[in-house]
Amino acid sequence: MAATTDIGIDLGTSSILVYAKGKGIVLKEPSVVAYDKDADKVRAIGEEARQMIGRTPGNIMAVRPMRQGVITDFLITERMLRYFIQKAMGRRAFRKPRISICVPSGVTEVERKAVEEATYQAGAREVLIVPEPVAAAIGSGIDITKPCGNMIVDIGGGTTDIAVISLAGTVVSNSVKISSETFDQDIIRYVRKTYNVFIGEQTAEAVKIRIGSAYPRAEEKTMEIKGRNVITGLPATITVSSDEIRGALAQTTNQIADAICAVLEKTPPELASDVSDRGIILTGGGSLLDGMDELIQERTGINTVTAENPASVVALGTGQYREVMNEFESQF
Structure with a gap:
């Protein structure tokens, strides 16, 4: 053992x-827990609890005990x-x-x-x-013990962590409270404001995965989604396009790019030169948003790649x- x-x-x-x-x-x-307030008991943890989000009676709460890391x-x-x-x-x-x-x-x-x-x-x-x-750097296969600069951008579920690492330590870093969860909230807000339709977190996540992007796509995609009309209270079905969703996410994706540029500005010249040569590595589930690497590459002028299995690194x-x-x- x-x-x-x-x-x-x-x-x-x-x-x-x-x-x-x-x-x-x-x-x-x-990381979801279904908690029974009346009995003061945990009813479910993990996947079983996640399926209860938005579907529980009043006495049971599906809670995320972690927020923004x-x-x-x-x-x-x-x-x-x-x-x-x-x-x-x-x-x-x-x-x-x-x-x-x-x-x-x-x-x-x-x-x-x-x-x-x-x-x-x-x-x-x-x-x-x-x-x-x-x-994230170790999990991506980078040898962090060498005296050269490596830039990692980890777009997680609660925060985006940006760091330049050298000799097994962080030289410059920034953590911003923007994440793949923020993308979901952006989609929920956009659909509500544009179509007067309220959708849940799971629907927003499905939209993000299927047609969400940070950079213009070669071809536009559409997706039919179901929600509740906020005026009538009745179920509603609408069709949204990938261009619309990219627009809805633009403010958040640009904030991530801005934060990366801010870290690069504070990076010592020798390490900045290393980063320019070695490129930027994206990790975390949020890096799977289509075109995220292209947006960052365009904004920084530095080759940007997404790690293999970014959610696991x-x-x-x-x-x-x-x-x-x-x-x-x-x-x-």
Whole structure:
């Protein structure tokens, strides 16, 4: 069982991924908890709870205990972590795990401590906090221990983390509270304002995945969506185009590009030159928005690529962080 006692957790706003040493990603589920207020009980966690969003009776709340990479409900986060750790390790695990867990680069010391404390309460024997961009870089296959600049942009479910990394540390970074969840909210707002139709989070996410884009598409796509007319209160069906959705997302996608440019402006010249040569790497589920890499490349003039399996790289890097750092420190 020794192989599974080292695990890495990507505790995201929208999903949680668990990496077990020697096994890879062993669990990926939405970070949602269905909580019964009347009975003061957790009714469901993960995928089962996600399916309840917008469909629960008044006494049951489908809650996300993480918001923008920060714990908003400590007890529910602890219960959720405990459940996922046990599920990932299996019932035969008799030893408490050593856990590496990542946090956005912009969190405060208090927020960082809250994540650490929740992880201990959930059953960890040892906790290591990993900055999200560093984890993303390791998971993308970058050797962060070399003295050269690498730029990582991690567009997660709650925050976008931008960092220039060299010699196993972050040189310049910025964390903005914009994410793939912001894209969903932009779509909800646009449909409501333009068509007087209210749609839920799951519908908005489906629109984003199927026809959403950050950069003009070669051919326009359309999609039929169902919602509720805000005036009559009756069900309504409308058709939206990819051009409309790109317009709805434009402010947010441009804010991400602006934040990247701001980090580049603060980057020391030698490292900026490295980034220019090596390119920008996009990670996180939000980087899967069609044309995101093209938009950033156009705005910065730097070759931009999306990592392979971008939604999993933070969990992979978090799980491998301890080994990478031990190896790095042994060189000195």
